[in-house]
Amino acid sequence: MVNAEVTYRACDSEYNRLELGSDAGGPKQEIGIVIDNGFMAQTIAKIRLSAPYIAQNTRPGQFVHLRLPGLEAHILRRPFSVYAADARNGEIQLLYQTVGLGTEHLSTLPNGTHVDLIGPIGRGWQPPRDAKRVLLVGGGLGVAPLYSLASTFTTETEVHLVMGAQSADRLICWKPFSTYITEPCLHITTDDGSAGQHCFTTKAVKDLLEIGAFDYIATCGPEPMQKSVAALAAEHQTFCEVSLERRMACGIGACLSCVVNTTSGLQRACVDGPVFNAQEVIW
Amino acid sequence: MSKRGLLGDPTGHSDDHSLGSVDLSVNLGGLQMRNPVTVASGTFGNGKQYAEFFSLDRLGAITTKGVSLEPWIGNDNPRIAETASGMLNSIGLQNPGVETFISEDLSWLTNQDVPVIVNVSGHSASEYLAVIERLEAVETIAAYELNISCPNIDCGGMSFGTDHQAAFSVTQLCRQKTGRPLIVKLTPNVTDIGEIAKAVEAAGANAISLINTVLGMAIDSRRRKPVLARKVGGLSGPAIKPIALRMVYEVHQQVQIPLLGMGGICSAEDAIEFMLAGATAVAIGTANFTNPYSAPAVVDGLREYCAEQGISRITELTGALQ
Numbered sequence: 001m002v003n004a005e006v007t008y009r010a011c012d013s014e015y016n017r018l019e020l021g022s023d024a025g026g027p028k029q030e031i032g033i034v035i036d037n038g039f040m041a042q043t044i045a046k047i048r049l050s051a052p053y054i055a056q057n058t059r060p061g062q063f064v065h066l067r068l069p070g071l072e073a074h075i076l077r078r079p080f081s082v083y084a085a086d087a088r089n090g091e092i093q094l095l096y097q098t099v100g101l102g103t104e105h106l107s108t109l110p111n112g113t114h115v116d117l118i119g120p121i122g123r124g125w126q127p128p129r130d131a132k133r134v135l136l137v138g139g140g141l142g143v144a145p146l147y148s149l150a151s152t153f154t155t156e157t158e159v160h161l162v163m164g165a166q167s168a169d170r171l172i173c174w175k176p177f178s179t180y181i182t183e184p185c186l187h188i189t190t191d192d193g194s195a196g197q198h199c200f201t202t203k204a205v206k207d208l209l210e211i212g213a214f215d216y217i218a219t220c221g222p223e224p225m226q227k228s229v230a231a232l233a234a235e236h237q238t239f240c241e242v243s244l245e246r247r248m249a250c251g252i253g254a255c256l257s258c259v260v261n262t263t264s265g266l267q268r269a270c271v272d273g274p275v276f277n278a279q280e281v282i283w
Numbered sequence: 284m285s286k287r288g289l290l291g292d293p294t295g296h297s298d299d300h301s302l303g304s305v306d307l308s309v310n311l312g313g314l315q316m317r318n319p320v321t322v323a324s325g326t327f328g329n330g331k332q333y334a335e336f337f338s339l340d341r342l343g344a345i346t347t348k349g350v351s352l353e354p355w356i357g358n359d360n361p362r363i364a365e366t367a368s369g370m371l372n373s374i375g376l377q378n379p380g381v382e383t384f385i386s387e388d389l390s391w392l393t394n395q396d397v398p399v400i401v402n403v404s405g406h407s408a409s410e411y412l413a414v415i416e417r418l419e420a421v422e423t424i425a426a427y428e429l430n431i432s433c434p435n436i437d438c439g440g441m442s443f444g445t446d447h448q449a450a451f452s453v454t455q456l457c458r459q460k461t462g463r464p465l466i467v468k469l470t471p472n473v474t475d476i477g478e479i480a481k482a483v484e485a486a487g488a489n490a491i492s493l494i495n496t497v498l499g500m501a502i503d504s505r506r507r508k509p510v511l512a513r514k515v516g517g518l519s520g521p522a523i524k525p526i527a528l529r530m531v532y533e534v535h536q537q538v539q540i541p542l543l544g545m546g547g548i549c550s551a552e553d554a555i556e557f558m559l560a561g562a563t564a565v566a567i568g569t570a571n572f573t574n575p576y577s578a579p580a581v582v583d584g585l586r587e588y589c590a591e592q593g594i595s596r597i598t599e600l601t602g603a604l605q
Contacts, residue, residue, distance in 0.1 A: 026335060073368045075520050075573050247361045249572040254328030256377050257363040266356060
C-alpha cells in the first residue's frame with residue numbers, strides 16, 4: 001500500500017486511484033449494469049459498468065470474468081482486465097477488442113443491460129514500494145491493466161510508458177495516461193510508423209534501458225512482446241512483471257485450463273496470476 | 284419453479300419451512316447423500332475454490348478431481364476450446380498425486396461436512412489399485428469413482444472403458460481392494476454402453492456414473508490448425524445432454540445398480556430429466572464454470588419441484604418416465 005502522506009500525481013477527476021495490496025475482498029458474483037459502451041478506436045471499445053463491490057475491491061492488474069448476456073450458447077465467461085475503477089461511484093471500466101462473435105456482441109449491449117460478473121480475480125501488480133523510476137510497456141490492448149497501475153505511483157516516481165500499436169488508428173487511450181505520465185516519459189511506437197516511432201515496443205524499451213536504469217518494469221500485451229521485454233529486463237537486472245493471457249473456463253482456480261509453466265511448476269493464470277514475476281515464467 | 288439458474292441469486296437457497304417435508308436423500312450404491320446432487324470430477328477443483336461462494340454442505344457429495352499415484356502434469360496449452368453450447372477440454376488429469384492430495388486437499392475437504400467421492404485415475408490396472416490401496420488408509424472417504432473413461436490421456440483412462448473385458452477386470456481388481464461404495468464412470472465413446480455397464484455391474488461395482496465427455500475436435504479455419512494442443516478433447520456442456528440422457532435411459536434398463544447421471548446439467552429441470560430417465564443422483568459439471576452457484580441452485584430447484592408436484596421422497600422420480 002502506498003504511503004498516504006506523499007503527494008500523488010494529478011488525478012483524473014472522474015476516477016479515483018486504485019490502491020495496491022492484497023487486503024481487498026475476494027471474487028464475488030455481481031450483476032453489473034452497463035452505463036456506457038462504445039468504440040474508442042478501430043475495433044477497440046470501452047464499456048463502463050456499475051458494479052460497486054468489484055469497483056471497491058479491485059486492485060491494479062486484476063480482472064473480471066464476464067458472462068455475455070443473450071449469448072447462452074456461449075457457455076464460458078470471458079476474462080477482461082479492469083482498466084479503471086471508481087470506488088466512490090461504484091463503477092468499473094473495461095477495454096476490449098472486437099475479435100469474434102462474443103466481443104462483437106458485447107459491443108452491441110445497450111445501456112442498462114445486466115451483465116453477470118465475477119470479480120475481482122487474480123494476483124495484481126506488485127511493484128517495489130521504493131521504486132524511483134519505472135517503465136510500463138503496453139502492446140495493443142495490453143495497456144488496459146497498466147492504466148490503473150500508473151495511478152498508484154507518487155510524484156516521487158518517474159513513470160515511463162511505452163505504448164505500441166499496429167497503426168495510429170489503433171492507438172488507444174494515451175490521453176488518459178497523460179494524467180499520470182508527462183510528455184517526455186510517454187513513448188509511442190507503431191508498426192507502420194503512422195504515429196510515434198516506427199518500430200516495435202521492444203526497440204523503444206531497449207533504447208530506454210540503455211540510456212538509464214529502471215527499478216521496475218511492468219508489461220502486458222502480445223506474449224512474444226512480453227517475452228522480449230522480460231529478456232531485456234533480465235539483461236539489465238531489472239525486476240519485471242508480466243501479465244499473461246490464457247484460455248480460461250472457471251476463472252476461480254478450479255478447472256486448470258489456464259496454466260502457465262513457471263520455475264515453481266504449473267501455475268494458474270487466473271488465481272496465481274495473471275501477473276507473474278517475469279523471471280519465474282518458463283516461456 | 285424458480286428461475287434461479289445461470290443468473291442465480293447467490294443467496295437464493297431456500298429455508299422455506301413449507302418445503303421442509305420433502306425428503307431429498309438418496310442412497311447411491313451404499314453412499315448415503317442428503318440430496319441427489321454432486322459435482323462432476325474435474326469441474327470443481329477439490330472444493331476450496333467453490334467454498335468461497337457457498338457452503339459445500341449444501342450438496343449431496345463432492346467428487347474430487349482425478350487422483351493418480353504419481354503427480355501428472357497434464358497436457359500442453361491450449362487445453363480448452365468453447366464450442367456451440369459446450370466446450371472441449373484436454374486438461375489431461377493434471378494432479379499432484381495421491382500423497383499430496385491426501386495431505387492437502389482431502390484433509391481440508393474432510394472438515395466440510397459433506398461426503399467425499401474420490402475420483403481414481405491410472406495408466407494401468409496396477410496404478411488404479413495402488414491409488415485405492417493408499418486411500419484405504421484414510422478413514423474419511425465415502426466412496427470411489429473409478430475413472431475408466433478419460434479421453435485425454437494416452438494410455439489407461441478411456442481404453443479401459445471402451446472394452447467390456449478390460450472394464451470388467453479393472454473393476455473386479457479394485458472391488459477386491461475395498462469395501463467402500465465403488466462407482467465406475469463410463470465413457471459415451473462406445474458402440475454399446477449397455478454392454479460395458481453390465482460388465483462393471485458383474486464385476487461388483489455398486490453404482491455407475493455416466494457420461495464422461497464425448498470425444499471431439501475444434502479447428503481454427505484461418506490458421507488451419509486444431510484449436511487444442513492435443514488436437515482432440517472431451518466435449519461437455521448442454522450440447523451433450525441429449526446423448527447423456529439417452530445413455531442413462533438405456534443403461535437403467537439393463538442394470539440393477541443405481542446410476543449417477545451427468546452431461547450438460549445446468550438446472551433443476553435438467554436434473555429431473557436425468558432422474559426420470561433412471562438416475563438416482565446427478566452431477567453438475569461444466570455449469571460450475573458458467574455459474575459457481577449452479578450446484579446448490581439445482582438442489583433448491585429440486586426441492587421446489589417436489590413441493591409443487593406433491594412428491595414427498597425424491598427417490599420416487601428415479602426411472603419414473605411414463
